[in-house]
Amino acid sequence: KQDSVMEVDVMEGAEVNEQKSKARRLAEKNGKELIDVTAYLDEEDKGKATRSLNNNQDQNEEDEGTLHQEGDDDDGNNDDGGTGIGPEVWGLDAKIVDDYEGRSVVVDSLSRLNVEFTGSNQTKVNAYVVASRDALRYFLAGGSQAQNGTSTAEDQLREIQMRRERAAKVPSRLEDNAGVDEGDETGLYKNIIERDFSDWGKFTQTGVQLSASEVQGVLLLSDVYGAFSDDTMALAEKIAFECQPVVVMVPDLFRNSPWKEEKSTPGLNAKGQSYEEWRAQHSDLRVSIDIRAAAACLRERYGVSSVTVWGTCYGGGRALEAASGYLPDGNIHDVDGRIGPPLVDPMAAIAWYPTRYDATKLFGPKHKGSTFDVNGNKRQVAVMTVFAGEDILPGATPEDAAKLKSLLEQDNRVNDQMVKVFPDVQHGFAHIGLTAPETEEEPDSFGKFVDGEFGGAGKVTLDSGDADVACLLSTAWMETYSRVFLPTTGPAVSKDDNEEEWQKLEMKDVSPETSRDVRGEMEDALDNFVEEPLGGRRIDQTDESQKEELAKILIGMQDENEVGPYTIEPDDDLTTIYAKLKASDENFQIF
Numbered sequence: 001k002q003d004s005v006m007e008v009d010v011m012e013g014a015e016v017n018e019q020k021s022k023a024r025r026l027a028e029k030n031g032k033e034l035i036d037v038t039a040y041l042d043e044e045d046k047g048k049a050t051r052s053l054n055n056n057q058d059q060n061e062e063d064e065g066t067l068h069q070e071g072d073d074d075d076g077n078n079d080d081g082g083t084g085i086g087p088e089v090w091g092l093d094a095k096i097v098d099d100y101e102g103r104s105v106v107v108d109s110l111s112r113l114n115v116e117f118t119g120s121n122q123t124k125v126n127a128y129v130v131a132s133r134d135a136l137r138y139f140l141a142g143g144s145q146a147q148n149g150t151s152t153a154e155d156q157l158r159e160i161q162m163r164r165e166r167a168a169k170v171p172s173r174l175e176d177n178a179g180v181d182e183g184d185e186t187g188l189y190k191n192i193i194e195r196d197f198s199d200w201g202k203f204t205q206t207g208v209q210l211s212a213s214e215v216q217g218v219l220l221l222s223d224v225y226g227a228f229s230d231d232t233m234a235l236a237e238k239i240a241f242e243c244q245p246v247v248v249m250v251p252d253l254f255r256n257s258p259w260k261e262e263k264s265t266p267g268l269n270a271k272g273q274s275y276e277e278w279r280a281q282h283s284d285l286r287v288s289i290d291i292r293a294a295a296a297c298l299r300e301r302y303g304v305s306s307v308t309v310w311g312t313c314y315g316g317g318r319a320l321e322a323a324s325g326y327l328p329d330g331n332i333h334d335v336d337g338r339i340g341p342p343l344v345d346p347m348a349a350i351a352w353y354p355t356r357y358d359a360t361k362l363f364g365p366k367h368k369g370s371t372f373d374v375n376g377n378k379r380q381v382a383v384m385t386v387f388a389g390e391d392i393l394p395g396a397t398p399e400d401a402a403k404l405k406s407l408l409e410q411d412n413r414v415n416d417q418m419v420k421v422f423p424d425v426q427h428g429f430a431h432i433g434l435t436a437p438e439t440e441e442e443p444d445s446f447g448k449f450v451d452g453e454f455g456g457a458g459k460v461t462l463d464s465g466d467a468d469v470a471c472l473l474s475t476a477w478m479e480t481y482s483r484v485f486l487p488t489t490g491p492a493v494s495k496d497d498n499e500e501e502w503q504k505l506e507m508k509d510v511s512p513e514t515s516r517d518v519r520g521e522m523e524d525a526l527d528n529f530v531e532e533p534l535g536g537r538r539i540d541q542t543d544e545s546q547k548e549e550l551a552k553i554l555i556g557m558q559d560e561n562e563v564g565p566y567t568i569e570p571d572d573d574l575t576t577i578y579a580k581l582k583a584s585d586e587n588f589q590i591f
Contacts, residue, residue: 090341091296120289138303153485211486217304221315226258251294284328292341316354323349324362325370364407382481389423416492
């Protein structure tokens with residue numbers, strides 16, 4: 001009878017499990033929670049397993065269950081057919097399609113890959129990914145499915161410290177059992193007196209090591225020249241090398257069709273399209289979906305602890321949109337009517353000379369972005385932007401910088417902000433030309449002399465210009481605001497009374513302070529040269545054996561033409577000699 005009851009229980013449990021959707025079972029398996037999106041659905045779609053296609057889509061096409069073939073338009077449509085739902089977990093299906101191993105002459109700890117993931121309209125999108133080799137373990141193991149439970153960094157820290165403590169416990173007497181702690185069933189050893197309190201808790205050496213080992217994700221959004229342009233790839237590698245451990249992902253926002261002006265037909269590309277005609281082919285919605293899908297790939301396949309969005313030019317505008325949680329036309333759906341990927345929700349955003357954005361829609365008291373993140377928490381993001389003082393492109397001018405700074409200051413979702421205008425530079429100064437060869441100028445005669453004698457030119461600069469300064473500030477900003485475990489503490493830069501210089505709009509010119517005028521240094525040293533006493537020789541005045549030598553040196557210091565009571569005589573002792581020299585010149589001093 002008891003067995004039959006147990007059998008009924010098991011059957012009921014199985015029936016309940018069968019009633020759960022595949023999406024719900026997969027979400028529970030990965031420790032995730034499905035979000036109720038009923039409020040976003042049309043009345044006719046509520047209660048259905050899938051959402052119907054857009055109302056403006058061709059009805060015949062919907063009935064036949066077919067979609068455009070890939071390549072029919074630049075929004076990218078697949079050839080799978082049907083109207084099935086999108087990926088149950090965006091980003092999990094990403095895979096490596098090419099690697100750049102051995103193609104770089106630089107030997108470092110970075111891996112360079114071409115990764116393919118599902119983007120807008122269920123179409124495959126490529127991305128250039130540069131990552132620390134240690135950061136690849138989650139990806140190669142299958143992503144979030146391979147992670148051990150949902151343990152946090154704090155859980156891992158406690159486990160490490162507990163394991164170390166248990167290993168250190170030894171019996172004090174032969175009849176004792178090693179490691180036994182009576183009356184402490186929790187296993188926390190609350191009453192133990194042997195605990196090493198120097199490494200117990202979060203703010204310890206082990207805690208710092210875990211914090212430093214966090215793998216952060218950077219979503220780098222390119223300019224109109226695409227993800228695989230030499231300069232954008234070089235920037236990705238620069239960020240990855242300087243911020244290890246990190247995964248830098250550069251999605252191909254233009255689907256293998258970046259802007260490239262033909263030299264023979266200025267203003268037009270190879271298809272005869274003008275810039276605006278080319279831009280019109282890449283809808284804001286499709287690009288937004290691809291960006292969000294790439295962010296999901298970073299989280300689901302690489303297991304990054306946080307995401308920083310970083311954009312240049314056109315990508316800078318998209319980075320600001322991602323920081324605000326802005327959706328084109330407020331549309332959460334994909335171009336094919338499916339529910340799109342979750343919002344990017346970056347902890348930090350960096351935009352270099354951004355274009356094609358509406359600042360008033362993104363930030364300020366009347367923003368059209370999202371107030372909350374995907375977890376229902378208040379959105380918090382730190383925004384840094386870099387502008388060029390001589391930029392004339394709409395959105396990237398110094399006037400646009402001032403407007404954006406004002407709006408950021410009024411937005412309570414922005415926990416810190418920094419807007420900097422670099423004077424006397426043009427659009428793209430921080431990344432365009434990263435791969436260009438350096439020009440070597442023939443040094444003048446003085447330069448040749450300094451090269452030979454000091455190993456450097458007459459004007460030795462300690463930094464290589466505004467581009468390096470912009471990158472250094474940006475990586476520091478990312479490191480400051482993207483760490484989850486043991487985050488950086490202290491006042492925000494924009495509100496710190498001791499950081500007034502960094503709160504100003506115009507970037508201070510630091511180059512004069514970090515350069516050396518070798519010629520000036522040499523001339524100044526000659527003009528102010530003071531001969532050392534005793535010719536630089538060291539004599540111990542307390543050493544009897546050196547008194548005779550010291551007397552000879554002191555006698556040699558007196559002017560040969562000196563006549564009078566202070567003239568040094570041959571039989572004068574050392575004390576008398578020094579006294580006469582001091583009396584003849586009140587400034588005389590050798591010790």
